[in-house]
Amino acid sequence: MDQEFHRIKRLPPYVFAEVNAMKAKARAAGEDVIDLGMGNPDLGTPPHIVAKLTEAVQDPRTHRYSNSRGIPGLRKAISAYYQRRFNVSVDPESEAIVTLGSKEGLANLCQAITSPGDIILVPNPSYPIHPFGFIIAGAAIRSIPMTENTDFLLALEHAVKHSVPKPTCLVLNYPSNPTAQVVGLDFYAPIVEFCRRHEIFIVSDLAYSEIYFNDFPPPSILQVPGARDVAIEFTSMSKTYSMAGWRIGFGVGNKRLISALARIKSYLDYGAFTPIQVAAAAALNGPQDCVDDVRNIYRERRDVLIEGMNQANWQIPVPEATMFAWAPLPKAYAHLGSLTFSKLLLQHAKVAVSPGIGFGEYGDTHVRIAIVENKQRIRQATRNMKSFIANADRVLEQHEHETTAKVTPLKAVAS
Secondary structure: OOOOOHHHHOOOOOHHHHHHHHHHHHHHOOOOOEEOOOOOOOOOOOHHHHHHHHHHHOOHHHHOOOOOOOOHHHHHHHHHHHHHHHOOOOOOOOOEEEEOOHHHHHHHHHHHHOOOOOEEEEEEOOOOHHHHHHHHOOOEEEEEEOOOOOOHHHHHHHHHHOOOOOOOEEEEEOOOOOOOOOOOHHHHHHHHHHHHHHOOEEEEEOOOOOOEOOOOOOOOHHHOOOHHHOEEEEEEOOOOOOOHHHOOEEEEEOHHHHHHHHHHHHHHOOOOOHHHHHHHHHHHHOOOHHHHHHHHHHHHHHHHHHHHHHHOOOOOOOOOEOOEEEEEOOHHHHHHOHHHHHHHHHHHHOEEOEEHHHHOHHHOOEEEEEOOOOHHHHHHHHHHHHHHHHOHHHHHHHHHHHHHHHHHHHHHHHO
């Protein structure tokens, strides 16, 4: 049988796959590619967390099935973290759940709360799981364009007014991946009030809450009075503690949403490996100097990137948080779109970035640059990109020639 499966038909080809294939081919040919594409932390997990994992795994009792909601000790640590960091009280029994990373938690929540045809409000551009988690679950997505001058609340009101049926859920992600935008409680407060009034759930992705570079730590939406009436918030150990491969995160907030997610998870998994959960609890409860160190490393890398890009005559906004910079395409290349630009950058500068179109149609004027290489490599990347920008005329002429050469034989056959 050759029919395409229903859910697969709803998923477009993965845009990043084209750049990844080019990157793999270049590396196989022995080329030195500087990978600033995927947000894959290159820093090692802090030693005291690894030591706790090693200690826990020595106990054979931890090798058994775990708890799909998360072990009690980790849920208590999550509750303590929210109290300490946000001054938000979280019931570890009914308002907290451990997930296999925030991505899995969000995707399984989508399955739990979505009916076919539900309308979900998602900013555009946005991290792919935010719309596609709901699309896989059968929903229809209404994008809220997040351009530079967007009045989000006004756009939200417009989207709700002109959606049939009424939207059931809104996705938020601040600090934002990919745009690195940050917001304060003054942003969240009217949105919470609006969604409570219209009975719309809010899913907040707070994965980058600890990777910030100013004196104002990003807030949690749950700090807004009444937010837990409608909101659930996901975060992850991946970026804060450089534990991306450990696949451990958590969700907190609205009891009904937490319960729905727990119900789905009870059918799908037995929870993360217990020693990983024990180590995650040690991370949250233990000394936080390691978080300061990670934050400082990313800040230094960000500054190196921005300085180098300025010298390359590629002006990009200075990110206040996350491990990303959201860079508008250089003027000479802007007409190409982000995917073609990313391919040319990889071909000529040996630097891999993520094309903005992969985050939604309104991202096509940008690329996302991940600061996941050391400072020396980032400096080398900016030098390569400086040459790439300075030689735009030559690069574009060659690109046009190669494109024409590919098209011409097809025209000959057609004639």
